[in-house]
Amino acid sequence: METFLNILVSGILLGGIYSLVSIGLNLIFGVVRIVNFAQGEFVMLAMYATFFLSTLGIGPYYAVFVVAPLMFVFGLAVQRLVLQPLQNEPMMQIFATFGLLILLENAVLALTRGEGLSLAGPYSRVVIDLFGLKASGVRVIVFVAATAIAIALMLFLHRTMAGKAIRAVIQDRQGARLMGINVERTYLLTFALGSALAGVAGALLAPIYTLSPYIGGNFILAAFAVVVLGGLGSVPGAYIGGLAVGLMESFAGYYVDPALKQAIWFIIFVAVLIVRPSGLLGRAGAEEVGLRAEAP
Amino acid sequence: MKPPTLPYALEAPPPAFARALAAHAGLLLLSAVPLALLWSNPYWVNVLAYTYLFAALAAAWNIIGGFGGQFSLGHGVFFAFGAYAVARLHLDLGVTPLLALIPAGALAAIVALMISWPTFRLRGPFFAIATMAINEACFALANYADSLTGGPRGILIPFRAGIANLIFIERWKYALLMFCFMVIVVLIVVALRRSRLGHYLLAVRADEDAARAAGINTLAVKLKGMALSAALTGVGGGLFAMYVRVLDPPTLFALPDIGVKFALISLIGGIGTIMGPVVGALLIVPLESYLRGTLGGAIPGGHLIVLGVILVAASLFLKRGIVGGASSAWNWARRRT
Amino acid sequence: MRTVLERWLFTAFAITLSVPALAQSGPIRIGAINPYSGPMALYGDEVSRGYQLAIDEANAKGGVLGRKIELIRGDAGNPQQGITAAEKLATQDNVDIFVGTYVSAVSNAASDTALRYSKLYWDTNALAADLTERGLPNFVRSGPYARSFADISVNGTKELLAPALGKSVKDLKVWIEHEDSIYGTSIAQRQKALLEKDGAKVVGVGAHNFRAIDLTDSILRAKGAAPDVWINTGYVPDGNLLLRTMRDQGFKPPAVMLVGTGDTPETLDALGADYLNGITVVGYPRPDQTETFGPGAAAYLAAYKKKYDRDPIAPQGMTAYVGMQILLEAVAAAGSTDMEKVRAAAAKMDKPAKSYATGFGVKFDQQFQNERAFPTVVQWQSGKVVTVYPKEAAQPGVKLISLQRQ
Numbered sequence A: 001m002e003t004f005l006n007i008l009v010s011g012i013l014l015g016g017i018y019s020l021v022s023i024g025l026n027l028i029f030g031v032v033r034i035v036n037f038a039q040g041e042f043v044m045l046a047m048y049a050t051f052f053l054s055t056l057g058i059g060p061y062y063a064v065f066v067v068a069p070l071m072f073v074f075g076l077a078v079q080r081l082v083l084q085p086l087q088n089e090p091m092m093q094i095f096a097t098f099g100l101l102i103l104l105e106n107a108v109l110a111l112t113r114g115e116g117l118s119l120a121g122p123y124s125r126v127v128i129d130l131f132g133l134k135a136s137g138v139r140v141i142v143f144v145a146a147t148a149i150a151i152a153l154m155l156f157l158h159r160t161m162a163g164k165a166i167r168a169v170i171q172d173r174q175g176a177r178l179m180g181i182n183v184e185r186t187y188l189l190t191f192a193l194g195s196a197l198a199g200v201a202g203a204l205l206a207p208i209y210t211l212s213p214y215i216g217g218n219f220i221l222a223a224f225a226v227v228v229l230g231g232l233g234s235v236p237g238a239y240i241g242g243l244a245v246g247l248m249e250s251f252a253g254y255y256v257d258p259a260l261k262q263a264i265w266f267i268i269f270v271a272v273l274i275v276r277p278s279g280l281l282g283r284a285g286a287e288e289v290g291l292r293a294e295a296p
Numbered sequence B: 001m002k003p004p005t006l007p008y009a010l011e012a013p014p015p016a017f018a019r020a021l022a023a024h025a026g027l028l029l030l031s032a033v034p035l036a037l038l039w040s041n042p043y044w045v046n047v048l049a050y051t052y053l054f055a056a057l058a059a060a061w062n063i064i065g066g067f068g069g070q071f072s073l074g075h076g077v078f079f080a081f082g083a084y085a086v087a088r089l090h091l092d093l094g095v096t097p098l099l100a101l102i103p104a105g106a107l108a109a110i111v112a113l114m115i116s117w118p119t120f121r122l123r124g125p126f127f128a129i130a131t132m133a134i135n136e137a138c139f140a141l142a143n144y145a146d147s148l149t150g151g152p153r154g155i156l157i158p159f160r161a162g163i164a165n166l167i168f169i170e171r172w173k174y175a176l177l178m179f180c181f182m183v184i185v186v187l188i189v190v191a192l193r194r195s196r197l198g199h200y201l202l203a204v205r206a207d208e209d210a211a212r213a214a215g216i217n218t219l220a221v222k223l224k225g226m227a228l229s230a231a232l233t234g235v236g237g238g239l240f241a242m243y244v245r246v247l248d249p250p251t252l253f254a255l256p257d258i259g260v261k262f263a264l265i266s267l268i269g270g271i272g273t274i275m276g277p278v279v280g281a282l283l284i285v286p287l288e289s290y291l292r293g294t295l296g297g298a299i300p301g302g303h304l305i306v307l308g309v310i311l312v313a314a315s316l317f318l319k320r321g322i323v324g325g326a327s328s329a330w331n332w333a334r335r336r337t
Numbered sequence C: 001m002r003t004v005l006e007r008w009l010f011t012a013f014a015i016t017l018s019v020p021a022l023a024q025s026g027p028i029r030i031g032a033i034n035p036y037s038g039p040m041a042l043y044g045d046e047v048s049r050g051y052q053l054a055i056d057e058a059n060a061k062g063g064v065l066g067r068k069i070e071l072i073r074g075d076a077g078n079p080q081q082g083i084t085a086a087e088k089l090a091t092q093d094n095v096d097i098f099v100g101t102y103v104s105a106v107s108n109a110a111s112d113t114a115l116r117y118s119k120l121y122w123d124t125n126a127l128a129a130d131l132t133e134r135g136l137p138n139f140v141r142s143g144p145y146a147r148s149f150a151d152i153s154v155n156g157t158k159e160l161l162a163p164a165l166g167k168s169v170k171d172l173k174v175w176i177e178h179e180d181s182i183y184g185t186s187i188a189q190r191q192k193a194l195l196e197k198d199g200a201k202v203v204g205v206g207a208h209n210f211r212a213i214d215l216t217d218s219i220l221r222a223k224g225a226a227p228d229v230w231i232n233t234g235y236v237p238d239g240n241l242l243l244r245t246m247r248d249q250g251f252k253p254p255a256v257m258l259v260g261t262g263d264t265p266e267t268l269d270a271l272g273a274d275y276l277n278g279i280t281v282v283g284y285p286r287p288d289q290t291e292t293f294g295p296g297a298a299a300y301l302a303a304y305k306k307k308y309d310r311d312p313i314a315p316q317g318m319t320a321y322v323g324m325q326i327l328l329e330a331v332a333a334a335g336s337t338d339m340e341k342v343r344a345a346a347a348k349m350d351k352p353a354k355s356y357a358t359g360f361g362v363k364f365d366q367q368f369q370n371e372r373a374f375p376t377v378v379q380w381q382s383g384k385v386v387t388v389y390p391k392e393a394a395q396p397g398v399k400l401i402s403l404q405r406q
Helices: A002-031 A039-055 A060-086 A090-112 A137-159 A161-171 A173-178 A183-205 A215-230 A235-255 A258-275 B017-031 B033-038 B042-067 B075-093 B097-119 B124-144 B171-194 B196-206 B208-213 B218-244 B249-253 B255-269 B276-295 B302-317 B321-336 C002-018 C041-060 C079-091 C104-116 C146-165 C182-197 C216-225 C236-248 C265-271 C297-308 C316-334 C339-348
Strands: A127-130 A133-136 C028-034 C069-075 C097-100 C120-123 C139-141 C173-179 C201-208 C229-233 C255-259 C280-283 C376-381 C384-389
Touching: A002 A039, A002 A133, A002 A137, A002 A161, A002 A183, A002 A215, A002 A235, A002 C216, A039 A060, A039 A090, A039 A183, A039 A215, A060 A090, A060 A183, A060 B302, A090 A215, A090 B255, A090 B302, A127 A137, A133 A137, A133 C236, A137 A161, A137 A183, A137 A235, A161 A173, A161 A183, A173 A183, A215 A235, A215 A258, A215 B124, A235 A258, A235 C216, A258 B097, A258 B124, A258 C201, A258 C216, B017 B033, B017 B171, B017 B276, B033 B042, B033 B171, B042 B075, B042 B171, B042 B196, B042 B218, B042 B255, B042 B276, B042 C079, B075 B097, B075 B124, B075 B218, B075 B249, B075 B255, B097 B124, B097 B218, B124 B249, B124 B255, B171 B196, B171 B218, B196 B208, B196 B218, B208 B218, B218 C079, B249 B255, B255 B276, B255 B302, B255 B321, B276 B302, B276 B321, B276 C069, B276 C079, C028 C041, C028 C079, C028 C104, C041 C069, C041 C297, C041 C316, C069 C079, C079 C104, C097 C104, C097 C316, C104 C120, C104 C182, C120 C316, C120 C339, C139 C339, C146 C182, C146 C229, C146 C255, C146 C280, C146 C376, C146 C384, C173 C182, C173 C216, C182 C201, C182 C229, C201 C216, C216 C236, C236 C255, C236 C265, C297 C316, C316 C339
Parallel strands: C028 C069, C028 C097, C097 C120, C120 C139, C173 C201, C173 C229, C229 C255, C255 C280
Antiparallel strands: A127 A133, C280 C376, C376 C384
16 A cells, blocks of 8 residues: 555656646647647756756756746747747757757757756655655655646736737637737747746756756657647647656656556557547547648 | 648659659769769778668658658667568578568568557657657566567677678679669659658648548558668568677667657758758768768767767758758749849 | 477588688687667767777787687667678678677577577676576676676665665555667566565556656656655656656655666766756766775776876766676686686676676676666765665775755
8 A cells, every 4th residue: 555655646746747848839839830849848948057057056956947038038049049930840850949949959968968967955855754654855846846837837828918919819819819819929939938947847856867969869758749639829738748647657657667668658649649639638629730830 | 720831842743753753863873973983992881881771761750750740750660670670580580681671661661660650649759759659668678678689788690791692892782772772762752752652741740630531540550651661671670680780779769879860860861851861961961970080089989079069950950951941042042143 | 498409509500510610710809789870879979989999908918719800890779780790790790799788679680690699698688587588509608797787776775765764665656667669678677676675655657758858757756756766767867857857847756766877977967966866876887986995996997088188978887898898707707708618707707796986796697687786876976876776886985965856
């Protein structure tokens, strides 16, 4: 029983990691309709930025307030300079984000030689122990942050004008445009927001992992699966999808075989998708949108 | 909603079959020029062998990815099935790879049908992501299925030169083999483009709902296109197996080197055009090898930084690929005069 | 076997005829095939730094056969790139000899290509057993391989860990964890066979992917089996994540042994000196062992610091350095860079262990695997890695400290 509960806890905490990485990706995917292959590399960049700040004596939980705005600006630049000119060429957008992925990975490799870097600091050693249930402190923070971000983002999307504009664009681009919403500006804001969320993820995940230029690739496939599972553009979908994937992975790893856990949950993922193509919390029919260009 | 814009080559009515065949045969012959010029230089001949192989694989991908508009990122699975099938048939049963290519292609097509029948319910990015997930699942399974794939150790095919083994001492023979494969694939695509299936695939790409409304069985059309695409990919995997002779899961399932690369080559050359994948491969594969050879040793990842910049720049300035861009320029010039 | 070999020789001969003989002047050009990009780039680069240091040393003494030596890098991370890199080095750069390789699959394809040009492929670092078992007539491996790592880890378990735990091998419960590529898998399989032969109880074998985001499941499984010794063969990111998870989950096996990695600052930064204290690592021989065991190790360390202005990141470089030294000796003895002559000269070499900085000797078996190249066992002691096994490699006064996890 204790083992079962430990697996449950570790699955939920892993789910927090997936949720945190996926929320920004899902926002971009749902609103701008871009499959951003480079999102994992955005997280990786943020991790290295956090590492750099830590060498200056700034811990990751302060660094996040520097890294997230920086990534916001970086996202603005990428959307404005690379993706916006390709707005009517969705396949070329995939191509461009793949180019960015290769570029970012190798730029960091060239700068660091690929040495595995770890944040030094006492925080990663904190363990919360409740009657034999063990939870790493840094992972609990990630989970709490993912939950808080999901709630905050929901409030933002439902309570503010900018958020309502974003939701309008998710639901119907044409309609939104007719209602006087500046769709391009909404895209710009959303992509930057999604990048900033990658920044938050990078800063909070940095104390958990050994950094390498290729670490982004480890998150990205899972994150895509979470996004699709949760539903296009749905914030609670990404949150719950992340938890679902985390739990599946933990239970499959422990009770079946760690070597097969990826295969198992990918297959479950495809199976769920086939039964419910719009994802768990997606708007039915969203998956029909496809990779089509918007009429100019 | 206005129908999505398509490259010129898709909008134009297909010319008479004989003329199309002649035109493309001419273009293919043109792509043999580098081989003729460099045939005594084994380094470049080796690069050209990959170039032709990847041109053929991208052209095969283009059948369903370009004409059918189903952006698959899981073609690495069919590639790997073909490679493993040829290796196993050759090593265990002594079947000559030349013949083993046929069951390899058939197996890849069957696998493709099994995977695609459910996943074709998904569209656009959802389909792309699902196929990518299947690629990763198969990667893990291939690592695990020791008895079939050799697991992480992989399969090593011993060097036994001879046409029956598809193993050659001279690199130019490989290049010629790959070139022939590319010609076959492109001619199949030329024929397909004019066939009923070809038209239906284009219709599905343009507007799946409209195609269904017009009485096309869209699922059957997509499945046929996918099966053909996967079969050719499986054959390509078999040829790759006999060339490299080291088959391990990271080599066969690596997304950036295999599954995603087919799509990238098609995109840069001109997706949904007949010669686009060939042009794309002729550009990308030698460029990548050249950059790796000159910069790879100097700065870690240096050549990939350059390649990344080129990819981003290419997407911005060649929005419809080289062939798409060239043909609309040609069209524009013709209209002006 | 014999007929395969003959066919190979014939092939090599046929190609030799078709390639015009190059003038035996100018520098000896050596092509170093390694991953210099991709996830293994750091280690590929470290290995080639080792080659460069050995070459600098030889050039300072006037080179070999009266010719200077030049190193040319060929970047390859998979077999396909291995072929391309070998083709380029053979035909564009006209190298005389190939060395490598941090990735076994690359070595496999590249050495095959080298044979097409009748060039020697001198491997210093690849681990897969089948590389030498192929019987290629141009292949030599001067360094330890998967089997050596498995053997030393099992010997270390028997001779170091079991006595320190106060148990006989027959009472020892061992969990074998490994990453799931050929490197971890082949070592783990042999470890299991050897340990079971000696009567130890292998309570579980776990495989994981080195790119995994979470390894709690692997740790909880091992924890449930309550082993005395937990052995992991892996890379740096997964090794660190396993140790961190172990700490979080309160899994404290009496002894922890890491194989292959885990002896570098990359692990120290991640876990801290206190936690690592007592953990043993089976790794490539390190520069900090005694001069009697590894004559020249201190000089290597000094030369590395001078050239690259820092400590070596990983010990792989010194094994590459020694491999290059052995190669150059064989070339000098052969009086040529010709693959058959160098192999014949290498076959005659007979140097006792403790002849080189890594403590290696030289004696090639029939498949041209160096039988006198072994990894060593080190232990983390107060934030430093200290060589503890074999005994003669340990600095005087060094003792195994308590293995017990706090």
